[in-house]
Amino acid sequence: xxxxxxxxxxxxxxxxxxxxxxxxxxxxxxxxxxxxxxxxxxxxxxxxxxxxxxxxxxxxxxxxxxxxxxxxxxxxxxxxxxxxxxxxxxxxxxxxxxxxxxxxxxxxxxxxxxxxxxxxxxxxxxxxxxxxxxxxxxxxxxxxxxxxxxxxxxxxxxxxxxxxxxxxxxxxxxxxxxxxxxxxxxxxxxxxxxxxxxxxxxxxxxxxxxxxxxxxxxxxxxxxxxxxxxxxxxxxxxxx
Amino acid sequence: xxxxxxxxxxxxxxxxxxxxxxxxxxxxxxxxxxxxxxxxxxxxxxxxxxxxxxxxxxxxxxxxxxxxxxxxxxxxxxxxxxxxxxxxxxxxxxxxxxxxxxxxxxxxxxxxxxxxxxxxxxxxxxxxxxxxxxxxxxxxxxxxxxxxxxxxxxxxxxxxxxxxxxxxxxxxxxxxxxxxxxx
Numbered sequence: 001x002x003x004x005x006x007x008x009x010x011x012x013x014x015x016x017x018x019x020x021x022x023x024x025x026x027x028x029x030x031x032x033x034x035x036x037x038x039x040x041x042x043x044x045x046x047x048x049x050x051x052x053x054x055x056x057x058x059x060x061x062x063x064x065x066x067x068x069x070x071x072x073x074x075x076x077x078x079x080x081x082x083x084x085x086x087x088x089x090x091x092x093x094x095x096x097x098x099x100x101x102x103x104x105x106x107x108x109x110x111x112x113x114x115x116x117x118x119x120x121x122x123x124x125x126x127x128x129x130x131x132x133x134x135x136x137x138x139x140x141x142x143x144x145x146x147x148x149x150x151x152x153x154x155x156x157x158x159x160x161x162x163x164x165x166x167x168x169x170x171x172x173x174x175x176x177x178x179x180x181x182x183x184x185x186x187x188x189x190x191x192x193x194x195x196x197x198x199x200x201x202x203x204x205x206x207x208x209x210x211x212x213x214x215x216x217x218x219x220x221x222x223x224x225x226x227x228x229x230x231x232x233x234x235x236x237x238x239x240x
Numbered sequence: 241x242x243x244x245x246x247x248x249x250x251x252x253x254x255x256x257x258x259x260x261x262x263x264x265x266x267x268x269x270x271x272x273x274x275x276x277x278x279x280x281x282x283x284x285x286x287x288x289x290x291x292x293x294x295x296x297x298x299x300x301x302x303x304x305x306x307x308x309x310x311x312x313x314x315x316x317x318x319x320x321x322x323x324x325x326x327x328x329x330x331x332x333x334x335x336x337x338x339x340x341x342x343x344x345x346x347x348x349x350x351x352x353x354x355x356x357x358x359x360x361x362x363x364x365x366x367x368x369x370x371x372x373x374x375x376x377x378x379x380x381x382x383x384x385x386x387x388x389x390x391x392x393x394x395x396x397x398x399x400x401x402x403x404x405x406x407x408x409x410x411x412x413x414x415x416x417x418x419x420x421x422x423x
Contacts, residue, residue, distance in 0.1 A: 006402035013401065038405055042373050044350055045358070051274050053266035054284050058259060061291045065258065070295050076255030176349055183352060220349060 004031050006038075013038055052187055055195040149204065179216050185209040243307055251298050258295060265308055269315045275370050276319035278359060282326075283319075290318040316371065320385055323363065357407040365400035372397050 004012075004024060012035060017025060025032055065071045139145035189206035196202055241260070249257035269290060274283035294314045301310055358366060367386065371377045372393070379390035379397075386393065 006405050007398050010398040010401035010405070034405070037409075038401055041354070041404060041408060042401070044354055045369075045374050048351060048354060048374075050267040050271040053270040053287065054280075057266055057270065057284065057287065058262055060284075060288045061262060062255065062259070064288060064292045065255075065295055068292070068296065070253060070292075071255040071258060072253035075253060076259060179349055179352065217349075217352065 003028065003034075006034065009035050009038055013042065052191045055191050146200075153208075175216060175220055179213065179220070182209050182213040182216065186213060244303070247298065247301065247303075247307060250295065261307070262291065265311055268308065269311065272312065272370065272375065273315050273319045275358060275374075276316070276367060277322065278363070278366070282322060286318050286322045287315070290315040293318065312375070316375070316377075317385060320367065323367075353408055354404075357404050360407065361400060361403060364396055365403055368393050368397045369400040369404065373401070 004021065008021070009031065012021065025035070062071065062076065066073075139148050186206065186209050189202055189209060192202045193199070193206060241257075243261070243264070246257045246261050250261055266287075270283060270287045273287045273290065274280070277283040277286060290311075294311050297314070301307065358369070361369065368382060371382050371385070372379070377385070379393045382393040383390040
């Protein structure tokens with residue numbers, strides 16, 4: 001049986017099918033399923049959440065408006081820096097709770113061994129027994145401080161994994177819930193980096209969340225799907 | 241304070257009223273511009289310009305439509321104008337390859353996959369898909385905004401939907417290559 005093409009099915013999302021198309025759809029479960037999938041994807045697109053505006057967005061707009069005389073002098077209340085950061089900071093703190101818990105749980109939900117948490121462990125290869133390597137003296141340089149952060153993070157994950165094993169998988173986190181949480185962290189830290197692009201702590205969280213998200217996506221792909229769907233996007237044809 | 245009160249004050253140069261309007265609509269404006277622009281830096285610039293244009297044009301806002309709708313239209317036009325300016329200056333870039341992780345059709349993963357697939361759509365297709373299926377513009381409105389016939393918008397929309405579906409499908413023989421069903 002030759003099926004209705006995807007493009008024709010896409011048309012049928014808006015237009016009534018012809019008699020022949022109706023007859024085909026009545027007898028072809030595959031085409032009906034594709035049509036439903038197209039509709040579901042459109043609904044999902046409509047439900048995509050808004051992206052956070054850059055943290056520096058208002059200051060740029062305000063500056064331009066003042067330059068054009070569209071804002072009366074003295075008519076904007078000064079706001080403390082902390083009020084701009086409180087909400088995203090709280091969001092990061094809340095999401096980090098799930099992120100850190102899930103980092104340990106990710107070890108239990110095995111994909112490629114050793115793949116997850118790679119970014120956190122990359123600082124010094126301190127994947128195991130790192131407690132003995134933790135530095136107790138104040139770091140004398142930025143490099144030493146970075147190594148100490150990496151060592152502490154690796155030690156924390158090890159301890160968390162041991163705890164999870166002993167507690168019988170009590171830290172199990174649904175990988176898709178974790179993926180959603182990681183997305184939230186990436187968006188929030190990206191907005192925070194707009195304000196403080198050089199902040200090492202925010203950069204660290206952002207990179208760690210990105211790394212975890214990518215590793216988790218790879219695991220989900222391997223565990224739940226067949227071969228990855230690789231296609232080549234063609235150049236868009238000109239309008240005419 | 242109601243939005244109408246904010247608009248009235250904003251017209252008089254009240255910076256606080258303008259800021260509050262900004263905070264109410266900033267995410268929506270940025271979202272549509274970002275998805276049309278496909279680039280963070282461009283999106284930030286264009287969003288800023290859209291806001292300035294809107295505040296500049298505030299005396300002309302008559303309240304026949306919702307403020308958000310009116311503002312949104314300015315934002316969309318700014319993004320589309322921005323894309324046209326870029327196309328005139330530089331050759332159109334080829335879109336990235338379609339490597340979208342397949343997986344169970346669950347919401348969080350689907351959202352990630354949708355954003356990625358959207359970013360990978362050829363630009364014209366992305367524009368019509370966003371403007372029609374997400375923002376609800378008609379083919380006639382899109383034709384006016386994009387400078388093409390409504391029928392062209394329609395056919396591009398169907399191609400865009402099919403392309404998205406293709407990118408999001410798990411590995412199965414593509415349906416695009418099959419012959420048109422002889423009906």
